[in-house]
Structures are given as C-alpha cells and as structure tokens.
Amino acid sequence: MIFEGLAEKLQSTLGKLKGKGKLNEKDVKDAMREVKLALLEADVNFKVVKDFVNKVKERAVGQEVMESLTPGQHVIKIVNEELTALMGNVQSKISFSSKPPTIIMLVGLQGAGKTTTGGKLGGLLKKQGKKPLLVACDIYRPAAIKQLQVVGEKLDIPVFSMGDKEDPVNIAKAGISHAVKNNNDLVIIDTAGRLHIDEVLMDELKNIKAEVKPHEILLVVDSMTGQDAVNVAQSFNEALGIDGVILTKLDGDTRGGAALSVRSVTNKPIKFIGMGEKLEDLEPFHPDRMASRILGM
C-alpha cells in the first residue's frame, strides 16, 4: 500500500478511535481536527484542506464505518484512500513524441528553479539516450542566457540563443528549426520567470505555445511555497493547459504541502522533484514519500 507510513501516523493519531467499539461524530471530528492542523502546518492550501477533511468526515460518519467492527481502522483507510486520490497514485513520465523532436517548455514564477531544472532534465534524458537542445527564451533576467550556457557547458548539451533583443516567440521557433537541422530529438525551452497575474508575460507564453506546440508544458514550483501555490498553479494551468509539475528544492526541510495544493487544483501529475543545486539532483516523483513528508513523518 502506498501510504504505509501515513497509516502508521494516523494509527497513533486516531488511536483513540481504534480502541472504541463504536464511533460517534465527535470522535471523528476531533481526529479530523488533528489531520487538518497537520496539513495546514505543512502549507497545504486552506481550501484544499477543508475540502479534504470534509470529504473524509462525510465518509467516516457514514454507515460503512458506523457498522464496521473496527471503525478506527476504517477511518484510517478512508484517509489513506482520499490522500492517494488527491496526490495521484502512479508515477508519471515524460511522454515522447513519435515525431521528434519532443518539445518541453518550462514555466513558472521567478526563482522557482526553471533554468537549473532545464539543465537537470536535459542531463537526465541525455543519459537515457536523447540528444537534447536547450533553448534560451529568457531575455529579461540579467545574465539568464549566460546561466543556461554555463549549465549546458557543464552537461555538454548545446544551447541555442539569439541574445536578449529578439522576441522569445521567434527564439523558440528558431530553436526548433535548429534542433531539426542538428538532429536533436529533444528540445527544452527555458522561459523567464513571471507572475501569474502579469498579463503581458502570460500572453507571451501562450504565443510560444501556439507557435511551437510543446508536447509537455511543465510548471516548475518551489516546494517551499505557501498558500499562494493554488493561485499560481491554477493561473498557469488555465492560461497554458500544463501537462505536469516539477517540484524543486525538496532537499530543504519544508513539508512541501504545495505539492497537494498544486495537484488538487490542476489535477496534473507531479513528474519530477529537484533534490539539490547540482545538475544530477533530479528524481522521479514518488507520491507515497511525499504524503509522509507532508504529514511530518
């Protein structure tokens, strides 16, 4: 079972329930309060927590539990099931196009980790036999192009750039042509960090999307993000129709509740996690480990 660790924690939190032959609504309510606080302390969005707890409560005071011989166990099972449903229970991979090059575009707020993650992802997929090209579409941040070039050099991955005077839509388009000419079967587009409420820059992303039709648009999210994660994820998803999420900086000590928030409002899978500043520090995402982390185990 994927939420094994979680089950243990809940066993003790809900231990009081377990001993009881019968449950009343107050028993369930008290236990759910604990769960609610744990989730909020982990930065899971307020509304997401509320919906989650209500859902569990509703099921827990229902007939199946009340008539069960081991009602406490039953509640634990329900929490597990609902968390699994919320987080997504299977690991999601990058889907490659049957007609190369596969185009991946990374988007997100300022400083989330896009440029570093672009390099990491290129490195990871290069090891799996792909021939990546990194495309420098951040024309705004000081030395963003240079940063991508340094990253590319370290990984021995080519970087396509046209300086910072060209429109990012044109750069993306020219980058794809360059990849086709040079037999790169994978293109990773680095975009500038932007606020989800910045209409001009959000339009720029829409235009890049319309022009190059990426196979994967991945939202890069800092795992330390708090309550605002839902607004960010929702806005990027509405504007672009993202295909997945990469969570960064999980080598820190954050509980990472943003994972649940983002997942819940977009219903898009978390595909990778960033586990450090080095270019090999990217790992596939395991929903079970994340759930344990969020609840602080």
Add this chain to the structure above:
Amino acid sequence: KVYVKVDEELFEELEEILITSDIGVNTTMEIVDELRNRVKSKKITESANVRDELKDILAGILSDEQNKLNIEPSPVIILVVGVNGVGKTTTIGKMANRFKKEGKSVLLAAGDTFRAAAIDQLEVWANRVGVDIVKHSEGSDPGAVIFDAIKAAKSRKADILICDTAGRLHNKKNLMNELGKVFKIVDREYPEATKEVLLVVDATTGQNAVSQAKVFKEVANITGIVLTKLDGTAKGGIVLAVKSELDVPVKLIGVGEQMEDLQDFDSKDFVNALFGDENE
C-alpha cells in the same frame, strides 16, 4: 456599512484570512486569542471594529524601532543572505541604485561564486546602476572575494559595501559553515564598519521561512528581513510568524524586478494589504 454581529463566524472568517496569508496555524491562534480578549474587554460589538482591532494587533507585532536600515555612519557593510532564488542579487542591485541616488559611493562584492553566471548577473546590475564590483572567478573561495572587497572598500573609501552570497538551504551544514567563515572574515577585517545583515525572504514562502530565519540567525546574526515578490498575489504573512517567534524586523520590501522596485517596509500598509484594503 452593514451591521454585522460579532459571532463565531466572524472569528472564523478572520482566522481564514490569516491562515491564507501564510501567517501559520500557531501564530494565527495566538493572534485570534488576543483578539477575542480585546473584543471582550473593550466590549466591541461591531464587526468593522473587530477588524480594526485585529489590524492593530498585527501592526503591533510588526512595528519595530529597528525597522530602518542601519547605514550610518560610514563605512557600512551589508551582507545579503538567504535560501535559493528568493531575490538576493536583485535586491542588491536595487539597494545599490537607491544608495547611489542618495549620493553615497557604493561597491558590490560578488560573493556567490557557486551558481552558474551569478557573478555575471551581479555585474549586469553593477553596470546598470553604475557602481563598481569586486569579483573573482566562478568556483573560487567566497571568503577571498569578501576579503578583497573589504580591502577595496577601505582604499576607495566607499560608503557602502554590499556583499552577495550564494543561495543556500539552511539545513545544509557545510554551506552554513561556509557562511560562518565569511562572517568571521568581516568581523576581523572590518570591525569599524556599520554592519547590516539582511535575510531575504520570498513572499510566496510558507511555514519554512520560520525555520530559515531561525538557522540563518544562529549563523549570521540577522539584523533585518527583506520581503521580496510582494507584487504577486502572495501576502507574505509568514513574516508575522518570524517576527513574533524570532523578533527580526522587516526592513525592506521588493515589489518587482526593476531597479526602482524597492520600498521601505511600512507595517500599516502591509497589514492593510493582508486584508485587501486600500491604504490611506
């Protein structure tokens, strides 16, 4: 205004505002308890007044006599620290611009020798603002950069030396030790300087910022916080938890990516923004 009764629902509503601003469960509970006490003892009966009372509590937590930058007298050294990607280098560019406009001579130190093109990034800012920069090559010892920068600041009689440092997560022992070494060098080489140590916190950050502030304070004796990226929809309420738990004042806020997007922190404005209220 519509008359609304002070009831449980109102407290819950206010609690929700606080939690969704990232103030955190514990600090929120403390604040709401205090609010309940005040409402009772002051016999407040109108919801608008409850709201004002709450604002007063919040502003009270945040207001601080020490919330102005400590940059008198010259020479000054400002060290800028924080976790990855929060806005340290950008804030340095903005501060340099402000000080230069005030007629001060400013020198920058490229103390992030680790991240790809971090030195180039600071150099772009130095050129933009029109100030000098001391730099070594990528991969070199950050302590040596700071040492040289202090020497340069002395010989050029710079009013303010601002030092960039690499982003680091506070749970990385070796990186925090490295920072500790930089601080020893500053203490040893520049004892006469007025010292300001700013922790940069991204307003989108959740509860982890408390842990960041705690550990950075142990290593670096933080004298103030810069809260960046307040131009987004995140409220940055976590600084309330940081202030009430660690007593570090917020000094500056970042409200954009441009040179001018730096402001002094104003607790009243900040609290109004938490509630989505206009500032007078």
